Amino acid sequence: MTTPFSYVRPRSVADVISSLEAEGATIHAGGTDLLGCLRDGVYAVDTVVSLGDVEGLAGVRELKDGGLAVGAMTTITDLAGHATVAGRYPGLAQAAAAVASPQLRHQGTVGGNLCQKPRCWYYRGDFPCLRKGGYKCFAVNGENQHHAILGGAQCFIVHPSDLAPALMALDAAAIIDGPAGTRRVAVADLHVAPAEDPTRETVLEPGEVITEVRIPAPPAGLYNSYRKIRTRRSWDFAIAGCALALTLDGDTVRQARVVLAAAAPVPWRSTAAEDVLRGNPLDDAHIRDAAETAMADAVPMTHNAYKVPLFKGMLIEELAKARPR
Amino acid sequence: MTDDTRDGHRSGGQELSRRAFIKTSGMGTVAFAMGPAYGAGQAAADEETETRLEAGETVPITLHINGRSERLLVEPRWSLLFVLRERLGLTAAKVGCERGECGSCTVLLDDVPRYACMTLAVEAVGRRIETAEGLMDGETLGQVQASFVKEDGLQCGYCTPGQVMAAEGLLRRNPSPGRDEIRHAMSGNLCRCGAYAHIFNAVEDAARHRKG
Incomplete structure (x- = not known):
């Protein structure tokens, strides 16, 4: 049982925003992450603001520019099973299908997936860690086999989302409504690196809510994929993952997005690997070079050096699949 | 599960509902109605209103479980699993991990499998809830x-x-x-x-x- 909280069920986004003004108010989208955090006492909540009765937040719609808008309350199941999504952005559908378990995909939402809290066992457990306003990262000298090999600073969580890397590879943006109006933030800019602030995960300000995610039209020749590696194959969070969005002209890479999951505290775009691929044929030499380059800056911790060859091998396999047949 | 128990909760609900602290913005205390699809006989919620349930207070809600309407008192923080087992005596859904990992509490919400431990009871209002008890035909297994x-x-x-x-x-x-x-x-x-x-x-x- 969690500590008591008040519960509000607004009918409109405007009422959601005003409800979020209350001290200690937080959003309930699918609720899977929220209820887990409340039960574990990760953070305290005075008021839960449910999005369940707000009209128009669920579903996928076409944009005039050929892109898609995905409502924040669209379930992961609906995203994974959406024919247009799978047809245009197969990597996004693959990422959605790889999220958690069927039951959690039926309940979890796109907006909630982007805003979920990290799974670090020190953060979730009874440790006064930096991210909870405490004094240090307990993973540094602790059990860090699932932690970051890239981008860690002060705090060494890995971002748990599968959708965020996939959306980032597609240059998607989040539409955020709040007291000051509506703003658009690239998914690439949505998450906060611990070097900047180890106590927050997203750039959302108090009172703000993601209402939609917009994905631009797929460029001609797009190859899009998502690979997730888990310790348990049936369902788990990633220990390594990658989203690819390559634009191919014959076997030459014109544009490349390589975004790593479970590598860093934020979804990790490897621009160095992209630079290796761009303008070059997708042959064995360039694929190996890209995989090596993606891991060049990796700084393993005491128990997660296995991730470096794991990421390299995964990238080699996934890039090879992108070759035209 | 006997009807007596359920009726007990119903009458208890009426008795205790005076304690429920319910307000809708811009209005005084009114009957609690949640969601456009909420059951018949309840006050139709005005489009402009929102439901607010105070922490620690119980409020009457109606849940549609295995083809029956169950009116009962819940706190906002109670999970659907807790309500099924501890308030309605429907013990088919099991308490396992209580963190959405094991599936022993799986029920159907509008035909779709969900973890009852990760679902607030108040979020299940207006949905068709089914447990393994509901698959039985009397004493005959589904x-x-x-x-x-x-x-x-x-x-x-x-x-x-x-x-x-x-x-x-x-x-x-x-x-x-x-x-x-x-x-x-x-x-x-x-x-x-x-x-x-x-x-x-x-x-x-x-x-x-x-x-x-």
Whole structure:
């Protein structure tokens, strides 16, 4: 049982925003992450603001520019099973299908997936860690086999989302409504690196809510994929993952997005690997070079050096699949 | 589960509902109505109003469970699993991990398998809730349950009601699933006895009988 909280069920986004003004108010989208955090006492909540009765937040719609808008309350199941999504952005559908378990995909939402809290066992457990306003990262000298090999600073969580890397590879943006109006933030800019602030995960300000995610039209020749590696194959969070969005002209890479999951505290775009691929044929030499380059800056911790060859091998396999047949 | 218990809760609900602190913005205390699809006989909520339930207070809600309407008092923080087991005596859905990992509490919400431990009872208002009890016809097992017995799809049986509901949800969506589809659909339900092979056989058997 969690500590008591008040519960509000607004009918409109405007009422959601005003409800979020209350001290200690937080959003309930699918609720899977929220209820887990409340039960574990990760953070305290005075008021839960449910999005369940707000009209128009669920579903996928076409944009005039050929892109898609995905409502924040669209379930992961609906995203994974959406024919247009799978047809245009197969990597996004693959990422959605790889999220958690069927039951959690039926309940979890796109907006909630982007805003979920990290799974670090020190953060979730009874440790006064930096991210909870405490004094240090307990993973540094602790059990860090699932932690970051890239981008860690002060705090060494890995971002748990599968959708965020996939959306980032597609240059998607989040539409955020709040007291000051509506703003658009690239998914690439949505998450906060611990070097900047180890106590927050997203750039959302108090009172703000993601209402939609917009994905631009797929460029001609797009190859899009998502690979997730888990310790348990049936369902788990990633220990390594990658989203690819390559634009191919014959076997030459014109544009490349390589975004790593479970590598860093934020979804990790490897621009160095992209630079290796761009303008070059997708042959064995360039694929190996890209995989090596993606891991060049990796700084393993005491128990997660296995991730470096794991990421390299995964990238080699996934890039090879992108070759035209 | 007897009707007496349920009636007890109903009369208790009426008695205690005066304690419920309910307000809608811009209005005084009114009857609690949640969601446009909320049951008949309740005040239709004005489009402009929002529901607010105060922490620590119980409020009357109606849940549609196994074809019946159950009116009862809940706190906002109570999970659907807690309400099913501790307030309604429907103990098929089991308490396992209580963190959305094991699947022993799986129920159907509008035909779709969900973890009752990760669902607030107040979020289930207006939805069709089904538990393994609801698959019974009196004392007769439903098809999925009968197939679990026939195929020995269990050892200790603790995870079974959740497995049954996951299978029921799959077969409603896909009456002829292949083995891989079954494995995928059942992947959110752990069986610590490791009866998986028999569980998958049971789902296949249930699918065959459903078609026939």
